[in-house]
Amino acid sequence: MLELDLTAELDRQMSVCNACRYCEGFCAVFGAAQLHTAIGTGDVAYLANLCHDCRMCFDACMFAPPHEFAINVPAVMAAGRVETYERYGRPSLPARMIRNPRGVAIAAVLGGTAIVALAIAASAGAAAFWTPQSGPGAFYRVLPYAAMIVPALGLAAYGAVCVALGARDYARDIGAGSRFVSLSSLRTALREALALTYLKGGGAGCYDAHRSSGSRRAFHGLVFWGFLADLAATVSAALEQEFLHLLPPYPLWSVPVVLGTGGGIALAVGVAGLVAVKRRSDNRPTEPHMIALDYTFLGLLETVALTGLALLAFRSTAAMGALLAVHLGAVAGLFITAPYGKFVHFVYRFIALVKNAHEQGHIAA
Amino acid sequence: MQLTAPSRAPLERPDADVVICGGGNAALCAAIEARRDGASVVLLEGAPEHMRGGNTRHTRDIRFAHDLPNLAATGTYAEDELYADLLRVTGGKTNEALARLTIRESTTVVAWMSAQGVRWQKPLTGTLHLSRTNGFFLGGGKHLVNTYYDTAVRLGVRVRYGATVHRLETRDHRVDAVVYRCGDREERLSCGAAVVAAGGFEADLAWLAEYWGDAASRFTIRGTPYNTGVALKALYAAGAKRVGDPRGLHCVAVDARAPRFDGGIVTRIDAIPFGIAVNAVGQRFYDEGEDLWPKRYAIWGKLIAEQRGQSAFAIFDAKVAGRFIPSAFRPEQAETLAGLCEKLGVDGAAVAGTVAAYNAATAPGRPVRLGELDGCGTSGLVPPKSHWAQPIDTPPFFGYPLRPGVTFTYLGAEVNARAQVVAGDGGAFENLFAAGECMAGNILSRGYLAGFGLTIGTVFGRIAGVEAAICSSLI
Numbered sequence: 001m002l003e004l005d006l007t008a009e010l011d012r013q014m015s016v017c018n019a020c021r022y023c024e025g026f027c028a029v030f031g032a033a034q035l036h037t038a039i040g041t042g043d044v045a046y047l048a049n050l051c052h053d054c055r056m057c058f059d060a061c062m063f064a065p066p067h068e069f070a071i072n073v074p075a076v077m078a079a080g081r082v083e084t085y086e087r088y089g090r091p092s093l094p095a096r097m098i099r100n101p102r103g104v105a106i107a108a109v110l111g112g113t114a115i116v117a118l119a120i121a122a123s124a125g126a127a128a129f130w131t132p133q134s135g136p137g138a139f140y141r142v143l144p145y146a147a148m149i150v151p152a153l154g155l156a157a158y159g160a161v162c163v164a165l166g167a168r169d170y171a172r173d174i175g176a177g178s179r180f181v182s183l184s185s186l187r188t189a190l191r192e193a194l195a196l197t198y199l200k201g202g203g204a205g206c207y208d209a210h211r212s213s214g215s216r217r218a219f220h221g222l223v224f225w226g227f228l229a230d231l232a233a234t235v236s237a238a239l240e241q242e243f244l245h246l247l248p249p250y251p252l253w254s255v256p257v258v259l260g261t262g263g264g265i266a267l268a269v270g271v272a273g274l275v276a277v278k279r280r281s282d283n284r285p286t287e288p289h290m291i292a293l294d295y296t297f298l299g300l301l302e303t304v305a306l307t308g309l310a311l312l313a314f315r316s317t318a319a320m321g322a323l324l325a326v327h328l329g330a331v332a333g334l335f336i337t338a339p340y341g342k343f344v345h346f347v348y349r350f351i352a353l354v355k356n357a358h359e360q361g362h363i364a365a
Numbered sequence: 366m367q368l369t370a371p372s373r374a375p376l377e378r379p380d381a382d383v384v385i386c387g388g389g390n391a392a393l394c395a396a397i398e399a400r401r402d403g404a405s406v407v408l409l410e411g412a413p414e415h416m417r418g419g420n421t422r423h424t425r426d427i428r429f430a431h432d433l434p435n436l437a438a439t440g441t442y443a444e445d446e447l448y449a450d451l452l453r454v455t456g457g458k459t460n461e462a463l464a465r466l467t468i469r470e471s472t473t474v475v476a477w478m479s480a481q482g483v484r485w486q487k488p489l490t491g492t493l494h495l496s497r498t499n500g501f502f503l504g505g506g507k508h509l510v511n512t513y514y515d516t517a518v519r520l521g522v523r524v525r526y527g528a529t530v531h532r533l534e535t536r537d538h539r540v541d542a543v544v545y546r547c548g549d550r551e552e553r554l555s556c557g558a559a560v561v562a563a564g565g566f567e568a569d570l571a572w573l574a575e576y577w578g579d580a581a582s583r584f585t586i587r588g589t590p591y592n593t594g595v596a597l598k599a600l601y602a603a604g605a606k607r608v609g610d611p612r613g614l615h616c617v618a619v620d621a622r623a624p625r626f627d628g629g630i631v632t633r634i635d636a637i638p639f640g641i642a643v644n645a646v647g648q649r650f651y652d653e654g655e656d657l658w659p660k661r662y663a664i665w666g667k668l669i670a671e672q673r674g675q676s677a678f679a680i681f682d683a684k685v686a687g688r689f690i691p692s693a694f695r696p697e698q699a700e701t702l703a704g705l706c707e708k709l710g711v712d713g714a715a716v717a718g719t720v721a722a723y724n725a726a727t728a729p730g731r732p733v734r735l736g737e738l739d740g741c742g743t744s745g746l747v748p749p750k751s752h753w754a755q756p757i758d759t760p761p762f763f764g765y766p767l768r769p770g771v772t773f774t775y776l777g778a779e780v781n782a783r784a785q786v787v788a789g790d791g792g793a794f795e796n797l798f799a800a801g802e803c804m805a806g807n808i809l810s811r812g813y814l815a816g817f818g819l820t821i822g823t824v825f826g827r828i829a830g831v832e833a834a835i836c837s838s839l840i
Contacts, residue, residue: 015691015693015694015695016631016693018690018691019630019631019632019633019690019691019692019693020505020629020630020631020693021489021490021491021690022425022489022504022505022506022508023504023505024486024487024489024490025484025486025487025501025503025504026503026504031490034490037687037691056504056508057504059504059507059508059511060504060505060507060508060511061507062422062423062505062506062507062627062629063629063631066415067627068624069624069631069693202484202486202503202504203484203503204484204503204504204508210515211511211515
């Protein structure tokens with residue numbers, strides 16, 4: 001959807017919503033829209049990311065298609081988020097990859113895997129792919145520590161800088177010259193983000209096969225906490241290595257393995273659940289580009305989770321070398337595409353929540 | 366409650382114990398109650414699935430008496446106070462026994478609705494005046510309807526869409542079968558009992574024209590196009606006694622650019638007390654500041670219906686723009702009054718004269734206070750504007766084209782306290798019941814009390830469902 005069309009279309013739809021207001025109880029969007037009655041570009045970026053895509057307003061709308069008002073707020077919000085991801089992706093050239101997320105993600109994972117495999121072959125010889133390794137330092141005998149950590153940190157730093165640059169510009173544009181970050185608005189936004197408040201649909205839940213359920217919020221929680229547990233596993237492994245001088249692989253009942261396994265399982269189950277909910281739900285209240293972004297991101301997460309779990313299960317077999325290559329390749333694919341896909345949704349959504357908390361706090365005061 | 370034995374026992378089981386004619390709030394309440402009481406239930410909804418729910422789709426709140434604050438409303442709202450409110454809006458014209466019954470039973474609706482899966486939300490922006498007396502269900506009426514259909518289907522109610530009931534086979538104050546059209550087929554369901562809850566007739570413009578003449582062709586119908594009163598006609602054909610003024614309409618000022626049907630709440634124009642209203646010849650025709658808008662908005666539909674071409678225009682200026690709930694369409698706007706009149710298509714010279722006379726009759730320098738009866742009235746103007754009268758002189762000037770927008774009709778069938786349909790001879794049909802808009806006129810004979818139509822529908826729908834299940838089990 002062209003940007004101008006999107007602004008005009010959201011403006012049109014919100015004129016109806018502002019006159020109706022029946023959906024106010026579902027989420028923050030409709031209260032926020034009443035404060036932005038003439039929709040501009042910044043308002044699209046703000047409201048689209050404040051929307052958590054529960055789709056209850058579509059279910060509840062007596063003006064949804066085929067009504068001539070043709071109100072479909074979740075679809076226009078989804079288009080608005082796709083536009084946000086592309087507009088604020090930094091640098092802007094790779095941000096265009098949003099237009100073909102599946103192909104780019106597959107290429108990134110395969111490319112990453114190939115590079116890791118080449119690095120393994122170069123450092124440990126091709127025999128690393130059929131020789132079982134065990135005991136402390138087993139992974140590093142296949143791929144040296146430096147070859148693992150330097151590119152990983154480099155990718156993470158690249159991603160963090162890109163996302164931070166985009167987030168800064170996004171905050172500037174939706175703020176439209178006003179400052180909305182304060183301790184209290186941050187606190188409110190953080191609480192709403194961690195509790196996934198706006199995936200509750202005001203109590204009705206989110207979209208599912210039949211109207212609504214709490215499934216999406218539950219699975220999203222698994223993905224989020226699973227992902228964090230996996231990050232924590234990585235950090236704890238680095239700490240054990242750095243300060244306790246213990247080299248991986250770690251025993252099953254160690255902090256990194258317990259966190260990594262629990263996180264991996266939560267991530268795998270959560271992602272599978274989200275995919276299942278998406279597949280059995282109605283596609284009308286969303287938008288094709290957003291669907292592609294969603295499935296791509298979920299596919300990447302699932303690949304990382306499953307290859308990680310497989311690596312754990314088969315780490316002392318001859319498959320370890322290959323699994324390590326695939327897993328690190330998938331992680332590389334996830335991080336290299338992160339600034340340009342669905343991964344960044346939480347950044348923009350959090351900033352939108354902060355602005356909303358500021359505005360609502362202002363009204364209450 | 367007294368149960369009478371059926372006068373005649375059919376030889377075989379009917380197709381359904383209870384057939385519900387209609388698919389909105391009252392119909393669903395009846396279906397759920399009858400099914401919970403063990404009856405086999407078929408619900409015949411005239412609309413296709415995506416349009417199901419009648420005018421309940423456009424509702425958002427329900428009025429109920431309560432002694433204590435609860436999850437849906439604040440403070441207390443005594444039964445006597447609600448009855449007094451009803452007497453005020455109807456001018457005392459109500460069936461007291463049925464009204465008292467509705468109000469007493471209204472104390473149970475929040476708990477009952479919650480038990481069917483309905484959730485509640487804070488009063489919507491702009492509705493604080495209703496927070497004590499009315500409960501707002503989450504997501505509004507279509508979400509309510511969806512919740513009820515889910516519950517009904519889960520309980521085993523069989524639903525048919527696009528099924529319009531047009532005949533009731535009755536004998537000796539009993540209904541034996543319901544006949545309906547589904548596409549181009551006519552089908553028949555024998556039944557142990559039937560509940561008619563198919564709304565009013567406001568979507569049948571030809572029927573409206575019987576009472577309103579040619580003017581009806583220029584009415585906008587705010588609700589579903591499926592409330593054509595076919596089932597109500599079937600009730601009359603079966604001998605049901607009429608209740609309510611056939612000319613009675615709830616009718617408000619809506620945007621003339623609104624869709625002909627189903628524009629709902631978003632086409633309503635709340636601008637009138639903020640400026641003036643003129644008719645097609647540029648003349649004012651009623652006191653725009655007579656009373657607080659929530660008490661007066663419902664008279665403006667009829668006022669406009671009485672004007673030439675059923676047309677009028679709300680005109681205001683930049684001083685009050687943005688002070689009222691917007692409608693789905695932006696107002697027309699111009700830097701001069703003449704420019705505005707050209708856009709609206711109304712005689713600019715006449716409007717200029719009207720505005721000049723109105724401006725001259727306002728007290729200069731008195732600031733109006735929009736939230737209250739401020740006493741800032743015109744002097745020497747006919748008709749007067751009693752409150753909030755300030756000059757229309759600050760560009761840009763704004764205007765909405767207006768039409769009468771019909772919400773519902775009051776004409777219905779008489780019922781007794783068991784929701785049984787009363788026949789013209791005064792006797793009640795044993796197993797034929799009515800609920801909702803097609804009998805609300807027994808209680809709300811005229812006027813308007815926000816959220817009370819849904820109260821009547823819920824209370825009588827439930828009574829009808831229980832009674833229908835009982836009498837069908839006695840076959």
